[in-house]
Amino acid sequence: MYRMNQTERLENYYNVLDFPQSVFVGEDGRLTGTWVMGNNYRVKSSYYGGYPYGYLKRIKALFPDKKNILHLFSGQVDKEIFDGKTIDINPKNNPDIVGDAHKLSEYFKEEFDLILADPPYSIEDCDHYGTSMVKRNIILKECIKILKKGGHVVWLDQVLPMYRKNELKVIGYIGMVKSTNHRFRVITIFEKV
Numbered sequence: 001m002y003r004m005n006q007t008e009r010l011e012n013y014y015n016v017l018d019f020p021q022s023v024f025v026g027e028d029g030r031l032t033g034t035w036v037m038g039n040n041y042r043v044k045s046s047y048y049g050g051y052p053y054g055y056l057k058r059i060k061a062l063f064p065d066k067k068n069i070l071h072l073f074s075g076q077v078d079k080e081i082f083d084g085k086t087i088d089i090n091p092k093n094n095p096d097i098v099g100d101a102h103k104l105s106e107y108f109k110e111e112f113d114l115i116l117a118d119p120p121y122s123i124e125d126c127d128h129y130g131t132s133m134v135k136r137n138i139i140l141k142e143c144i145k146i147l148k149k150g151g152h153v154v155w156l157d158q159v160l161p162m163y164r165k166n167e168l169k170v171i172g173y174i175g176m177v178k179s180t181n182h183r184f185r186v187i188t189i190f191e192k193v
Helices: 006-016 055-062 101-107 123-129 136-146
Strands: 023-025 031-036 069-072 085-088 112-117 147-157 168-177 185-192
Touching (some): 006 031, 006 055, 085 101, 101 136, 112 136, 136 147, 147 168
Parallel strands (some): 031 168, 069 085, 069 112
Antiparallel strands (some): 023 031
16 A cells, blocks of 8 residues: 655645745654644634644645544544544533543554544633543554554644654654744654554
8 A cells, every 4th residue: 555755745835835845854764843723713613722723634635545544532624624533521512432541442443544632731621621631641652553554543633642652753843833922733644653
């Protein structure tokens, strides 16, 4: 099965989207750069902590080859932009599966091409979501169990979760800025080895 390389992903990104070149393939082969998301509030979801406007379009442009996708900590996802299965602990968000991200392999026996994760970043966020803080390293281990070899985890967070280099390799770091008085986040792109 053919797999896109970093250069092909980036070329597709710039062909699909009309953005200034702010992401590049570094000497180490990783995607590196910064996304300035702006102050656009035209997202369909009024969900606290939802993806910023344009985020899913950018991820889809980087991963046009991915078909079997999981939105982890889904909240409310605009599936018209980037379809996939959703899992969330809160039933009011209407996920496909109401469940605990610490137990992904109990819910899914299939293997995903791509997992998009945007966990709560702080205790304050957890208060808004009505949940407890997540154990990132455990969840990332669960992601590995349900991810195809060569599949990707796109982890949006303020911290880099612990991982084992013999299971995952980092193929990208993209800083993300929304606008003033918003958090600076990093998109870490992992590939299963």
